[in-house]
Amino acid sequence: MLWTGNGYHIYQPVSGGFILEEYETFYEFTKYLDKDLTSMFIQFAEEYLTDYTADRLHNPTVKSCLLRIPGSLNSKCIPYKDQDAEVKIVQRWDGKRPSIQPLLPDFRRWLIHKRIDDIEELKEQEKVWSISYDCCSTKSRI
Secondary structure, eight states: OEEOSSSEEOOOOOBSOOOGGGSHHHHTTTTTOSSOHHHHHHHHHHHHHTTTOSOTTOOOOTTTOOOOOTTSBOTTTTTOTTSOOBOEESSOOOSOOOBSGGGHHHHHHHHHHHHHHHHHHHHHHHHHHHHHHHHHHHHHHO
16 A cells, blocks of 8 residues: 555555456446446446545546556645655555455446446436427427
8 A cells, every 4th residue: 555645545466367358247338338347347446445435536447547656756746845745655565365256246236337327317418408409499490
């Protein structure tokens, strides 16, 4: 676990890695997602493991993961004298690699909930567009 000047970062190697898209249980979601399942799992894990207290504006993906190096300086903190900009090790890795298997049922539920939210959002957008279209077509008939 690292202190990075703006918060804690946890880096935890896991055992039994596999490709989520190769499992039928998760493959069904790929047609609805705009990101790969590994990136979605990273976002789920961040929310789940922080009990939904993580920064809502933080959307990690495989492509955007940033590893802060202990002893380096976090440039975002340098202008602020009251913040220590040095990245520090708070807790060293104990060498254990837990399995992600126990998280997978919750991840699947999270994906289902996300899909339901997306459908509801689309319905709301359709209502707005429908109202907007109705208003425009009424004006043109007048």
